[in-house]
Amino acid sequence: MAHSRPTIQRRQLGAELRRLREAANKSQKEAAEVIECDSSLLSRTERGERSLKIVELNALLELYEAPAAKREEIIQLGQLARQRQSRRMFSDALPGAFRRVSDHEREAREIQYSEPDLIPGLLQTEDYIRALMHAGRSAVSEADPDEIETHVQFRLERQELLTMSHPPVMWFVIGEAALRRPVRSRSILREQLLYLLKIIDEHQNVITQVAPLSIPDHPLLGGSIGIFRFDGTVPDIAHQSTFIGGGVYIDDEQDIAECTHAFDRLRAVALGPEDSRAFIAKRAKELDHEH
Numbered sequence: 132m133a134h135s136r137p138t139i140q141r142r143q144l145g146a147e148l149r150r151l152r153e154a155a156n157k158s159q160k161e162a163a164e165v166i167e168c169d170s171s172l173l174s175r176t177e178r179g180e181r182s183l184k185i186v187e188l189n190a191l192l193e194l195y196e197a198p199a200a201k202r203e204e205i206i207q208l209g210q211l212a213r214q215r216q217s218r219r220m221f222s223d224a225l226p227g228a229f230r231r232v233s234d235h236e237r238e239a240r241e242i243q244y245s246e247p248d249l250i251p252g253l254l255q256t257e258d259y260i261r262a263l264m265h266a267g268r269s270a271v272s273e274a275d276p277d278e279i280e281t282h283v284q285f286r287l288e289r290q291e292l293l294t295m296s297h298p299p300v301m302w303f304v305i306g307e308a309a310l311r312r313p314v315r316s317r318s319i320l321r322e323q324l325l326y327l328l329k330i331i332d333e334h335q336n337v338i339t340q341v342a343p344l345s346i347p348d349h350p351l352l353g354g355s356i357g358i359f360r361f362d363g364t365v366p367d368i369a370h371q372s373t374f375i376g377g378g379v380y381i382d383d384e385q386d387i388a389e390c391t392h393a394f395d396r397l398r399a400v401a402l403g404p405e406d407s408r409a410f411i412a413k414r415a416k417e418l419d420h421e422h
Contacts (some may be wrong), residue, residue, distance in 0.1 A: 133308075136384070137178065137179035137180050137365045137366070138179070138212070138213040139368060139380045139382055140208065140211040140214070141179040141180070141181070141182055141212045142178075142179030142234075142235075142365065143179075143180070143183065143212075143231045143234070144176075144183075144208045144209055144211075144212045145176055145177040145178055145179040145180075146177070146179075146205060146234040147204075147205055147208060147231070147384070148176065148177055148191060149177040151191075151192070151195040151197055151201070151205075152177075153193065154194060154195070155195040155196060157172055157194060157195065159177075161194070162191055162194060162195075164280070165190050165191060165193075165194050165399060166191060168185040170310050175249075177265070179365065180277055182209065182212040182213045183209060183212075184213075185209060185210070186204060187402070188201075188209045188402065189206075189207060189244055192205060192206075198383075201347065203366070205237060226339075227402050228378065229285065230285070230374060232357075232370060232378065233285075233288075233289045235359045235368065235370070236253070236289065236292055236299075236359065237292060237359065238359075239299050239360060239361055240299050240300070240360055240361055240362050241299055241300040241301075241302070241359075242299050242301045242302070242305050242357065242358070242359055242360075243302045243303075243357065243358040243360070243391075243394050244301075244302070244304070244355070244357045244358075245303075245304045245342075245351045245355055245357075245394060246303070246304075246305055246306065246309060246354070246355045247306035247308060247309070247349075247351070247352070247353075247355060248306055248308050248309055248312065248340070248355075249263070249309050249312075249314075249355075250305065250327065251303050251305065252286055252289065253289060253292060253293065253301065253303075254290075254303065254326075254327055254330055254337075254339075255286065255290075255323065256319075256322055256323050256326045257283060257287060257305070257323065258323075259314055259319055259320075259322075259323040260282075260283050260286050260287070261279065261280075261283050261316055262314040262315035262316075262319055262401070264279045264282050264283060265279060265315070265339040266314065266315070275403040288390050293311045293330070293334060293337070296333075298336050299336070300336050300338070301334075301337045302337060302341045302398070303337070303338070303340070304336045304339075304340045304341075304342050304351075304394070304397050304398060304401050305339065305340070305341055305343065306341075306342050306344075307341065307343045307344045307410075308344065310324065310341065310410075310414045311414070317418050317421055318418075320404050320418060320420070321415055321418040323372055324411055324412075324414060324415040324418070325415055327339070327411055328408065328411055328412060328415070328416040330378065331404075331408055331411075337403055337413075339400040339404060339407055340402055340403065340404060340407045341401060341402045341406075341407040341410045341411065342396060342397060342400070342401040342402075343401075343410075346400050348392075348403070349397065349400070350393045350396040350397050350400070350401070351393050351394065351397050354371060355372055355392060356369060356372075356394070357369065357371075357372075358387070358390055358391060358394060360418070361375070365386050366382050366384070366387070367379055367391075368381065368382045368387070369381040369382075369386070369387055371388045375394045
């Protein structure tokens with residue numbers, strides 16, 4: 132029998148269940164026995180190839196001793212995963228949304244990010260991250276230092292992707308505005324650019340290009356986008372971040388093709404990798420003399 136198409140919602144549910152099972156130190160066999168199924172079926176669930184009934188989810192959550200807040204999140208994900216018609220766009224507004232972005236990054240064989248105004252999250256220094264978090268949180272509410280530090284540490288954990296034994300190819304196109312906009316201070320930006328140069332020099336799987344402000348026809352003007360490409364066994368997906376919530380996912384084949392085409396066009400008009408490195412180094416040097 133053919134397997135169900137692994138939708139974004141099923142893949143996210145599977146990743147969350149796998150994380151809970153491993154945290155509870157339970158085997159797939161133990162979990163499968165609780166819901167009276169074969170281990171292979173549980174494995175397919177964790178790979179996003181099938182969904183579970185709510186009663187089965189509750190049984191697993193009981194086995195994993197998941198806290199109440201996590202149970203509510205998983206049940207909501209489970210309900211989305213059981214929808215027969217996958218929507219063209221999926222907005223992930225549930226708790227843990229940024230962790231699920233990280234799951235997709237770790238599973239991808241190639242990651243493509245276009246960021247017009249900021250240094251991409253996977254390339255940020257700790258001080259740059261903290262400054263961004265303070266600015267973003269204070270814009271909507273009183274900044275909670277503990278909450279900010281939680282977000283900072285999570286983003287640093289995302290960057291472990293760079294040091295994996297078999298990391299994905301990562302292609303970044305960064306807007307010139309990101310190299311010029313101070314985040315809290317010019318010194319933080321300068322250290323960020325020096326760190327970016329270090330990554331470029333030390334990680335052959337990381338390709339970085341700069342999109343100058345002088346580009347007359349920027350194909351992705353007005354927003355950031357991430358494209359996650361897999362090994363062909365599951366559909367590629369695109370992700371657009373939003374100011375509130377965890378962002379919007381796209382997995383329609385034609386939509387992904389259009390996103391990829393736009394990213395390829397941007398790569399073509401941006402500076403090449405060597406010229407981009409020189410541009411970043413020049414900008415870092417300029418910051419030495421700005422006051």
